[in-house]
Structures are given as C-alpha cells and as structure tokens.
Amino acid sequence: MSDTPNFRVWRGDAGSGEFRDYSVEISPGMVVLDVIHRIQAEQAPDLAVRWNCKAGKCGSCSAEINGMPKLMCMTRLNQLDLTKPVTVEPMRAFPLIRDLVTDVSWNHKVKTGIKPFKPRKPDAADGTWRINEGDGDRVQEFRKCIECFLCQDVCHVLREHHMNDQFIGPRFFVYTAALEMHPLDVENRLGDLKQRQGVGYCNITKCCTKVCPEEIKITDNAIIPLKERVVDEFYDPLTRLFRMFTGSDSGRVD
Amino acid sequence: MPEYETHEHDVLVIGAGGAGLRAAIEAAGSGVSVGVLSKSVLGKAHTVMAEGGIAAAMGNVDDRDNWRVHFADTMRGGQYLNHPRMAELHAKEAPARVRELEAWGALFDRTKDGRILQRNFGGHKYPRLAHVGDRTGLEMIRTLQDNGIHRGMTVHMECTVITLLTDGGRIAGAFAYERERGRFKLFRAKAVILATGGIGRAYRITSNSWEYTGDGHSLAYHAGASLMDMEFVQFHPTGMVWPPSVAGILVTEGVRGEGGILLNKEGRRFMFDDIPANYRAQTADNEDEGWRYTQGDRNARRPPELLTRDHVARCIVREIREGRGSPHGGVFLDIAWIKKRLPHSAEHIRKKLPSMYHQFKQLADIDITAEPMEVGPTTHYMMGGVRVDADTQMSDVPGLFAAGECAAGLHGANRLGGNSLSDLLVFGQRAGRFAAEFAKSNRQTAVDPEQVDEAARTALAPFARTSAENPFNVQHDLQSTMQDLVGIVRRESELTRALECLESLEKRAAGVAVAGNREYNPGWHTALDLRHLLTVSEAITKSAVERKESRGAHFRDDFPAKDEAYATFNIVVRRGADGSMQIRREPLPAMTDEQKSTIEEMK
Numbered sequence: 001m002s003d004t005p006n007f008r009v010w011r012g013d014a015g016s017g018e019f020r021d022y023s024v025e026i027s028p029g030m031v032v033l034d035v036i037h038r039i040q041a042e043q044a045p046d047l048a049v050r051w052n053c054k055a056g057k058c059g060s061c062s063a064e065i066n067g068m069p070k071l072m073c074m075t076r077l078n079q080l081d082l083t084k085p086v087t088v089e090p091m092r093a094f095p096l097i098r099d100l101v102t103d104v105s106w107n108h109k110v111k112t113g114i115k116p117f118k119p120r121k122p123d124a125a126d127g128t129w130r131i132n133e134g135d136g137d138r139v140q141e142f143r144k145c146i147e148c149f150l151c152q153d154v155c156h157v158l159r160e161h162h163m164n165d166q167f168i169g170p171r172f173f174v175y176t177a178a179l180e181m182h183p184l185d186v187e188n189r190l191g192d193l194k195q196r197q198g199v200g201y202c203n204i205t206k207c208c209t210k211v212c213p214e215e216i217k218i219t220d221n222a223i224i225p226l227k228e229r230v231v232d233e234f235y236d237p238l239t240r241l242f243r244m245f246t247g248s249d250s251g252r253v254d
Numbered sequence: 255m256p257e258y259e260t261h262e263h264d265v266l267v268i269g270a271g272g273a274g275l276r277a278a279i280e281a282a283g284s285g286v287s288v289g290v291l292s293k294s295v296l297g298k299a300h301t302v303m304a305e306g307g308i309a310a311a312m313g314n315v316d317d318r319d320n321w322r323v324h325f326a327d328t329m330r331g332g333q334y335l336n337h338p339r340m341a342e343l344h345a346k347e348a349p350a351r352v353r354e355l356e357a358w359g360a361l362f363d364r365t366k367d368g369r370i371l372q373r374n375f376g377g378h379k380y381p382r383l384a385h386v387g388d389r390t391g392l393e394m395i396r397t398l399q400d401n402g403i404h405r406g407m408t409v410h411m412e413c414t415v416i417t418l419l420t421d422g423g424r425i426a427g428a429f430a431y432e433r434e435r436g437r438f439k440l441f442r443a444k445a446v447i448l449a450t451g452g453i454g455r456a457y458r459i460t461s462n463s464w465e466y467t468g469d470g471h472s473l474a475y476h477a478g479a480s481l482m483d484m485e486f487v488q489f490h491p492t493g494m495v496w497p498p499s500v501a502g503i504l505v506t507e508g509v510r511g512e513g514g515i516l517l518n519k520e521g522r523r524f525m526f527d528d529i530p531a532n533y534r535a536q537t538a539d540n541e542d543e544g545w546r547y548t549q550g551d552r553n554a555r556r557p558p559e560l561l562t563r564d565h566v567a568r569c570i571v572r573e574i575r576e577g578r579g580s581p582h583g584g585v586f587l588d589i590a591w592i593k594k595r596l597p598h599s600a601e602h603i604r605k606k607l608p609s610m611y612h613q614f615k616q617l618a619d620i621d622i623t624a625e626p627m628e629v630g631p632t633t634h635y636m637m638g639g640v641r642v643d644a645d646t647q648m649s650d651v652p653g654l655f656a657a658g659e660c661a662a663g664l665h666g667a668n669r670l671g672g673n674s675l676s677d678l679l680v681f682g683q684r685a686g687r688f689a690a691e692f693a694k695s696n697r698q699t700a701v702d703p704e705q706v707d708e709a710a711r712t713a714l715a716p717f718a719r720t721s722a723e724n725p726f727n728v729q730h731d732l733q734s735t736m737q738d739l740v741g742i743v744r745r746e747s748e749l750t751r752a753l754e755c756l757e758s759l760e761k762r763a764a765g766v767a768v769a770g771n772r773e774y775n776p777g778w779h780t781a782l783d784l785r786h787l788l789t790v791s792e793a794i795t796k797s798a799v800e801r802k803e804s805r806g807a808h809f810r811d812d813f814p815a816k817d818e819a820y821a822t823f824n825i826v827v828r829r830g831a832d833g834s835m836q837i838r839r840e841p842l843p844a845m846t847d848e849q850k851s852t853i854e855e856m857k
Contacts (some may be wrong), residue, residue, distance in 0.1 A: 028497045
C-alpha cells in the first residue's frame with residue numbers, strides 16, 4: 001500500500017465538471033472525510049464539502065465512494081483498495097451545487113407535505129400519556145434516521161426514473177412509518193401514501209436498506225408494512241363496502 | 255457597491271439547533287413573523303450529538319426528586335457562580351418542556367409503569383435524565399424540526415451571519431451570506447435571538463463540529479453586548495484518543511452511568527483516590543456500592559466516575575502526566591467488565607449504548623462489550639457566553655437575545671451533563687416568548703447602509719489579496735495556541751504568551767487570501783470564521799488571567815486552590831470605546847432566602 005494513495009475527486013458545478021486527482025499522505029485510522037479535509041487544507045481550499053459531526057450522527061457528508069453511496073466520515077481507508085485511485089463524487093440523484101455538495105432541498109419540501117404527528121388525548125391523570133415499555137420499540141428503529149438521504153440517492157424510482165413529483169422515496173416512507181406506528185398517533189396517512197406519495201412504485205429491490213448507515217431495515221420494516229396497510233385500507237372488499245355506505249374516506253373506525 | 259437581497263422578519267433567530275428551533279417555535283406560535291438562519295442544512299446542528307439526556311426533575315424513577323434538588327445540584331456543580339434565578343427557572347420549567355416534546359412526538363424510553371424513564375448522570379443526585387437510548391439529541395432536534403416546519407417560519411439554510419446591525423444602540427438586524435451562491439443577505443428584524451452554540455473549534459481536540467466557532471459570542475460582543483464567565487470552558491473527560499483522525503469525538507457519560515469504570519494502565523480504579531470534600535458524603539467509597547447505584551439501588555451512593563466533569567477530566571490528566579496512561583495517551587474506560595455482574599452483558603450494552611457500540615466498532619475496531627476503550631479529555635462546552643437577563647434572555651443591547659450554549663449564567667463554573675438539553679428548551683422557549691413580545695411592542699429600526707457596505711467590503715477583501723496566507727493555517731495555529739496554552743491546566747506565563755500569539759494571529763488573519771469564487775467556498779468561510787475565533791479566544795484568555803484561583807472548569811496550576819475572594823463575582827468582558835477588550839468584575843446576583851435555604855438544606 002502506497003503512503004500517498006491517489007484520490008479522484010469530482011470538481012465542478014451544475015454546468016460542468018471532471019474528476020481531478022490528488023495524492024494525499026495518509027495516517028492510521030483515517031476516513032475519507034479526513035482525506036477531503038487534507039486536500040482542502042493543503043491543495044484545494046475551495047473544495048466544497050458538507051460535514052458536521054464527523055461521527056456518523058448528523059448525516060451531512062453523504063457521497064459516492066468508488067460508486068457506493070456512503071458517509072465519508074464513517075468510511076475508513078482500510079476498507080478501500082488503495083492500490084487503485086479511490087473515486088469520491090457527489091450523490092448523483094440530486095442536483096449538483098458544487099464539487100461534493102448537492103441540493104437536497106427537495107427532501108425538505110417533501111417532508112412538509114406529510115401530515116404531522118397528531119397524538120390522541122392524554123390518558124393519564126397528570127395530563128400526559130402512559131406508553132408501555134416495548135410499544136415504542138418498533139418506531140425507535142425508524143427514528144434513528146439521520147437524514148443522510150443515501151437511500152433517496154440509490155432509489156431507482158428517483159435516481160433513474162426521476163419520479164420526484166409522484167414518489168416521496170424511502171426516507172419519507174420511514175418517516176411516515178414512524179408516525180403511523182407511533183403509539184400515540186391517530187392521524188391517517190394511508191390515502192396520501194397511495195395517491196400522492198406513490199408507495200406502490202417501490203418494487204422492493206431493497207437498495208435503500210443496503211446503503212442505510214443506521215442499518216434501518218427500510219424495506220422490510222417500513223415500506224412493506226405501509227404497503228400492506230394501504231392494501232387493507234383500499235382493496236379489502238369489506239372495507240370498500242363500509243366506505244360505500246358511510247361515505248367515509250377512511251375504513252378505520254377508531 | 256456590493257449587492258445584497260433584503261429580507262424582513264419580526265424575530266430573527268440565528269442558529270437552528272435545540273435553542274434556536276425551540277425559540278422559533280415559541281415566537282411563531284405567538285403570531286409574529288419568524289426567520290431562522292441555519293449555518294448548516296436544517297436538522298444537522300450540533301444538538302444531534304447530545305447523547306445522555308435531558309435533565310428534568312420529574313421524579314418518575316425516584317420520587318424524592320423535585321426542582322429544589324435539581325436547583326441545588328446545578329448550583330453546586332457550578333461552584334455557586336451560576337445566576338441563581340436562571341438555575342431556579344431551569345429546574346422548575348424543565349419538566350414541562352420535556353412533556354411538551356413528548357406531545358410533539360418525541361418517544362422517550364419508558365419506566366415499567368409507562369412513564370418517561372430517567373437515568374443517572376454526573377452531579378445529579380437522583381436519576382433525572384429523560385433519554386432515548388444514547389441518541390437523545392437526535393430525537394430532540396428531529397422533534398423540534400418536524401414540529402417547526404409546520405409553524406410558518408422561514409428557514410434560510412446554509413446562511414452565516416457576518417455582523418449584527420444596530421441603530422442607536424438597538425438591534426436592527428443582521429448581515430449574512432448564503433453559502434450556495436455566496437450572495438449577501440440583509441435581514442431586518444425588530445428582535446434577534448442568538449442561538450449559535452459554542453466555541454469548541456478554538457481548540458485542536460474537540461467534540462464540536464466545524465460550526466462551533468463562537469459566532470454568537472463574537473457577534474454580540476462586537477454589537478456592544480457583554481460576555482460573562484468566558485474563562486469556563488468545559489473539557490469533557492471522555493473523548494476518543496485513537497486513532498488520531500477521530501481524536502476528540504465524544505464518548506458519552508452514559509457509559510459511566512451504565513456502570514463503566516475508569517482504569518489506569520496498572521488496572522487501578524484511580525477515581526477512588528481523589529474524591530473532593532464537598533462530594534464525599536454522596537459518593538460511594540467502594541466498588542460494590544458504586545455498581546449498585548448504577549443499577550438503580552436507591553440506597554447506594556454514586557461511583558466516583560460520576561463526579562463532575564471538571565474533576566474527572568483533571569484526574570485523567572493527572573494519570574496521563576504521571577505516566578500511568580494508556581498506550582495512546584489516554585486512560586481506559588471499561589464497560590465490558592460488567593459481564594462479571596450481569597448475564598447477557600454484551601446484549602445489554604448494545605441495547606443501552608448502541609451509538610457507542612457502533613462508533614467504536616466502526617472507527618476504532620474495538621468491541622466495547624469485550625474490551626476497554628481508550629479515552630481522554632476533549633473540549634466540549636462553553637459555560638461562558640452573552641450576559642442576559644435571567645427571565646427574558648435579553649442582552650445589554652435592546653432587542654438582542656441569546657439562548658442555549660451561547661448565553662451565560664445557568665451553569666456557572668461548570669455544567670452538569672444533561673443540563674444542556676434542558677437549558678436549550680427552557681431558555682429557548684423564554685427567548686422566543688420575550689423576543690416576540692419585544693417585536694410586538696417596538697418598531698423596526700433603521701438599517702445604516704454604511705454599516706452594511708463596510709461589512710460587505712471587509713468580507714470580500716480576502717478575494718482581492720494575493721498573499722500566501724491560507725485561512726486554514728491560521729485557524730490551525732490558533733487551535734494549537736489555545737490547546738497548548740489555554741487548556742485544562744493553565745498558568746499565567748502561558749496565558750500571557752497565548753495573548754501575544756493571538757495578537758500576531760490577528761495580524762495574519764487580516765492578511766489571509768482566498769482562492770476560487772464565492773460559491774460554496776470553504777476557504778472563504780474559514781476566513782470569515784477567524785474573526786469570531788480570535789474574539790472568543792481573547793475573551794477566554796483574558797478572563798482566565800483575571801481569575802487567579804482554581805474553580806470548576808478553570809484550573810490554574812499557579813493558583814491550584816479555590817479562593818473565597820473570587821467566589822463573589824463573575825468576570826465580564828465588554829468592548830471599550832477605543833475598541834479594546836475590557837475586563838471587569840461584576841458582583842454575583844443576590845440570592846433569595848428560599849434559594850439560600852434550599853442550597854443549605856441539600857449540602
């Protein structure tokens with residue numbers, strides 16, 4: 001292994017760009033984000049990159065390393081083959097701002113369109129709620145999400161088919177699942193999921209699950225249960241009959 | 255003449271971490287228009303890093319807890335330099351702020367009877383920290399963010415303030431730039447809330463993110479507000495030390511709360527060797543009692559690993575300096591040992607401390623369920639900040655408020671773990687409420703175009719220079735100066751040398767050149783941060799010179815004892831008429847009889 005391996009970093013903006021090679025001196029334990037910082041400090045002070053915590057907790061430094069969507073701060077150099085140049089490029093499913101920085105604002109717009117948390121009335125005498133130990137466990141997995149948007153980056157419905165106006169992407173199915181399965185929440189988001197948010201377009205290839213740095217089982221634990229709920233709500237014959245007679249847009253009676 | 259866009263809000267909140275978002279929610283709820291400036295993308299603020307929990311005397315786990323005990327704990331931890339009114343408000347209001355988060359969707363760990371679970375933490379007499387595993391900060395920021403986006407506030411992301419604007423001594427707004435295109439933005443506002451967090455990036459080894467460059471402290475100072483308690487920088491005892499690239503990343507106090515112990519290279523549990531007199535009565539004197547405390551035995555006293563952070567950090571430094579440290583210059587933190595006490599301990603550790611397990615596994619190839627971690631002190635938190643009114647959080651500058659880490663008063667000479675997240679909520683809410691009231695009862699003041707042009711010209715100057723001075727190098731040298739000369743153990747000769755270094759760094763900073771253009775340029779951003787870093791570094795160092803004693807987080811090798819003569823005042827920093835930094839001593843605010851008797855009773 002060379003002590004100054006080669007890193008091929010994307011430089012450019014929305015108009016044009018190219019990979020540029022930087023050879024960087026490395027030290028034990030380094031992660032890709034350290035390499036980018038070293039390039040910034042020593043060779044290219046205007047190299048644009050987003051980062052904050054450098055500990056895998058904020059989800060800012062998402063990029064594609066040797067073509068794989070990853071957090072730069074959690075990708076150690078000893079996991080990479082340094083005999084070949086290591087490519088570092090921005091997430092390709094989002095519009096490029098500059099170098100490694102992309103415009104992720106679409107995600108923030110999507111979130112605003114999802115019905116917010118709506119708790120049931122407090123049921124304890126002190127005006128709060130009792131939640132059994134364990135009842136929240138299922139949701140905790142989803143609430144670990146650090147909004148790195150790597151799942152959005154890799155999802156082919158967004159990345160290849162650009163269906164951003166009909167499909168909210170894995171991150172927001174996880175977000176919706178966290179709300180729908182929250183032990184206190186009473187809102188119904190199933191109509192939106194079916195009609196506006198395109199849960200049906202996911203064909204469960206599990207690409208999102210594979211890249212999640214928090215190891216959330218996005219497809220199995222969030223998307224598939226939401227698909228099942230949508231099916232129960234809209235395609236179950238008894239529910240449809242119930243809706244025909246009551247005129248209610250929800251089959252739920254709670 | 256440089257161009258800029260103009261925006262207008264009743265209340266402008268600078269910072270989108272816990273304090274900023276809580277303030278924005280409160281202000282927006284009272285019907286004024288609110289703008290939030292976020293230095294990063296929304297939801298990435300340093301609050302996400304908080305692991306342990308939110309301190310609030312709800313008494314869910316131990317019903318002997320109440321606001322009085324929390325108040326006394328906070329004052330004791332702060333060595334009685336805290337603002338007593340702030341400590342009282344904080345202890346009284348924290349429970350309501352936690353319940354409010356739950357009503358907004360936060361899902362805390364539960365007790366057996368379904369209430370919010372509370373855990374032990376250093377300096378807190380009873381289990382007091384509401385938490386979600388070891389990712390409480392993430393839960394808090396996500397809850398506030400997801401609530402806030404439905405309240406009609408305007409969030410300006412990746413937008414950094416260059417200077418505050420004043421008119422006849424009153425706040426008029428802020429002048430900022432947005433990173434994406436590098437364009438200037440002028441924000442006119444009737445009230446401005448600073449919620450910018452801390453100063454950790456003034457040091458080389460820190461748990462803080464790049465954003466923590468003391469912006470709020472420095473902006474307030476240059477706008478004419480006073481700073482207070484700037485000598486008190488908290489060094490968290492347990493940061494990672496190996497490998498070098500992760501040095502400084504936090505290892506939560508929760509590890510010790512769950513039974514983790516500190517060992518030197520001889521395997522000695524050195525924290526038992528030095529228990530301060532004022533904590534002796536409430537600290538375990540044997541290993542068995544300490545273990546029972548961490549497992550919820552109400553009759554056991556806490557292990558010495560859970561003494562206050564300043565003390566634990568100094569004990570670790572002593573072990574390292576005296577040659578008893580670990581191979582990479584730290585000490586050992588061992589949670590794996592609990593396998594002697596608990597069946598299925600590995601599973602238990604992974605459930606209680608999932609982020610820590612993950613962090614060490616991924617970044618250091620260490621399995622914390624099987625082997626000890628290596629840890630050492632890391633710059634973590636700033637007790638000092640903008641001097642504010644205890645009730646309203648308004649600074650000396652009418653219309654300028656501060657909340658959270660960038661405000662001073664609550665923590666005195668040392669902050670207790672868990673009192674930061676509660677601080678953000680309690681005083682964020684207050685700042686939001688009173689800033690909105692201020693905005694409703696005052697008219698917008700005028701913005702002086704000369705002030706704006708001057709700020710824009712200064713900000714753009716580095717592009718025109720052709721010198722070889724690189725902003726990253728100046729920042730790096732400043733961090734080394736503060737780390738080596740104004741760190742955990744201080745002495746007058748080194749502090750004086752630090753002031754000389756800072757003076758020459760200031761000259762270098764004035765000559766830095768920036769390459770490239772204005773769009774998303776980190777070099778330019780670093781050049782703009784330098785002014786803030788230099789201002790807070792000077793304030794820390796000058797305050798540290800002034801306090802010739804050791805108290806809380808401030809330890810002077812040349813004055814190693816506490817001196818009662820220094821127990822009666824706070825050190826306040828203000829910009830003099832000639833532009834130089836003035837230091838003065840301000841008597842502590844008077845305590846009420848109830849506050850006095852509460853402290854006595856709990857001693």
